[in-house]
Amino acid sequence: MPDQSPSQIDAAVAAASAAHDAYAASDGATRAALLRALADALQAARDTLVPLADAETSLGAARLNGEIDRTAFQLRGFADRAAEGTAFAVIDDPAVAGAPPAGRPRLARVRVPLGPVAMFAASNFPFAFSVLGGDTAAALAAGCPVVVKAHPGHPKLSRAVAEIALGVVAAQDLPAGVFGLVEGAGVEVGVQLVQHPDITAVAFTGSFRGGTALQAVANARPRPIPFFGELGSINPVLVLPAAATARGGELAAQLAASITMGCGQFCTSPGIVMLFDCAASDAFVDALQAALAPLQPHAMLTPSMRSNFDAGTQRLAATPGVTALLAPETVAGAAPRPFLAQTDAATFIAAHTLQEEVFGPAALVVRVRSVDEGVAALRAIGGSLTATLWGADDDSADTRRLVRAAMQCAGRVLFAGVPTGVAVTAAQQHGGPWPSSTRPESTSVGWAAMDRFLRPVALQDAPPWLVGQRGRPC
């Protein structure tokens, strides 16, 4: 499949641009009807879509069926938010008589859709972060047309889902440009899309390298646009002595399952396990190693991810001060086996390469000797989608320090359970400091994801015909 030509990409963006004015003026009920019809159509096509997806991703029917349901849940959830209208809400400050600073005109603050959004689909969630995934649903709910850049890892599935979407858009009597798909395995297609003057924002889920390159393109435009990139994450898990002592065996098994879930191909896969120096921690490492050793994850999504995984684990094992605990022989072409290594906090803090994500079923144990070292190790990580603290049940000054450091480092801090599995809800925050997200004030999962595609406008002394209808002026 050759890349699409520049004129095909121009045509897709031109259609989105032509649809923008009418779609931005649509009401929440119209957008909700579109999103619900997309959810229905996606689930109705399950029997053709799942085999297509499995052939292209090796993720298996159970996971893929679950992912379709999650994707439909997201579409319906954003439909509810569009219909309900809080995201577009007016803050209406009445006029105050008198001189400034207290005196003021009437100001009504509304939120308007940005315009056509370029959405880069991810490889590892062929439904939930792909053609009709969370970014598309959020942008459509906000009132923005979407041009999806299909992920080359699942081209047939992408085309099939796009066909469904185009049919639904037509059936809803909306302008065809509300949804569009472009394809290309080379970088040129993505670059052209981000550079197009009518694109007003970019949503991206993928690699650090690809994301930072496209963000630079967005920043270098004559008129820069926001780039919402979710670029990967190392997801530290801190096992405090209380937890290691009380339920180390159970937690080690839970952690092993999380590290290998989906062959570690989740942005929330735990990559760092921090343990304080004590006997319970030693036992925890033994239990983790024993739990991981027999596990056989399924195949990785692509051969290049597989070779990157080997390169990453070899880099970890070869770093001075790092001891490999589980480093199974690599069999070319076969699914990978879990990898585990161990180091001390000083080595971890000094070696930048140890702080980088290894995408796949690998984890590095970092032994810390004090709360100060734990805080310093979290600071060295700098930015992560999640951080997990097990054993923080009791309040203490030390625990508070660690919790604050975890909150500085991550967008989601867990006190129970594992970071894999991201609930889609209002309180979710999927986006932490750089490099996990290019815009840590935003989230790419949960209902607040819609906020990315809306911009506030204050209407001063607006005429009655304009302000009055809640949240949707003209």
Add this chain to the structure above:
Amino acid sequence: MPDQSPSQIDAAVAAASAAHDAYAASDGATRAALLRALADALQAARDTLVPLADAETSLGAARLNGEIDRTAFQLRGFADRAAEGTAFAVIDDPAVAGAPPAGRPRLARVRVPLGPVAMFAASNFPFAFSVLGGDTAAALAAGCPVVVKAHPGHPKLSRAVAEIALGVVAAQDLPAGVFGLVEGAGVEVGVQLVQHPDITAVAFTGSFRGGTALQAVANARPRPIPFFGELGSINPVLVLPAAATARGGELAAQLAASITMGCGQFCTSPGIVMLFDCAASDAFVDALQAALAPLQPHAMLTPSMRSNFDAGTQRLAATPGVTALLAPETVAGAAPRPFLAQTDAATFIAAHTLQEEVFGPAALVVRVRSVDEGVAALRAIGGSLTATLWGADDDSADTRRLVRAAMQCAGRVLFAGVPTGVAVTAAQQHGGPWPSSTRPESTSVGWAAMDRFLRPVALQDAPPWLVGQRGRPC
């Protein structure tokens, strides 16, 4: 006054960084007490500060006293918001039993302060957008220490206000690093500040050139940080035929006063006047010219602004297709006189230089022949802090198109009054699409300005000791 040395700047950021953990953990009442004490101290020092400011800026005692009151109003307003706590509020989603996607753990979404903020003071508001201006107040309310880069246009005033701030911080028993000041007329000081690894965000009000250069530095850091820049704006005013016919003379006088107010040195100064081709518009242009001709603004802030104003008006007058209506002789060293020119929409849309801000008392009349041309001219502007529509009182398809185009172009759309004068309130939006703002989803005026310095964190299954106190976990 030589620039501060790299070690002095390092020391200022190190102090802010040392203060961060404790200040971030402070409660809203503590921050409110600080902000109120700063407002009181600023107003109490009015008799020494106003003469200092007038000597350095030529803005006059009336304006400067008013600006002190506005600055105190802002500090007290942010104090109220810090005490009240909505900005830090928790969204608390209870756990839902069952399998995903509907089943989920308990998630509480809070907002945490980013960390030390570098704040670049503006020249044109020596109080309200300077050392203790809106950006400083918003960051302190959010729980972030602030390192202010003084504007070299008013160094003595900056030092005097910083002395007051340091005294108040000490009197409130807060760590000294909560507030710091650095100085330097060269670019090196600003660049070093933005590059410092402990700085977590930048707030900037100033020129397009300076702002884009510093934003590039923020983006090029090993860990990029948000750059909230307010870079200037051309502020179109559309006078629809209904308004030109009904009250053209009155509106022309109002507009002339707005163009020359503060010698046009406001980011919201009207730079474009759009008029439809009709007899009432011709009369409006005559009235505007007649109202501007006798006005004599006060001196500009600096000699370089004065020479930039001359260069800008000469550039406008020399553009083919542009007719100068008022282009008074320039007297070196004297205050400028108002400048007015006229062109047609096609010329305006084609000439990028006509779409650039001329800082000072200058405006360009753009004659449009149709709603299509009006929409195209607004699209050519692309981004502005404000857009004003006079005569949009009645609902019609044409008016709706123009209002939508104005909302796409600007962060604030006015239907009466003039854009100069920015109310400080919850509904205010001072930030439009590029180039008026680098982050048009944020505002630098009004209570929502605090949001820039907070980042959401979702707490999953948090222990009772941590979540429960509204909005301020540990």
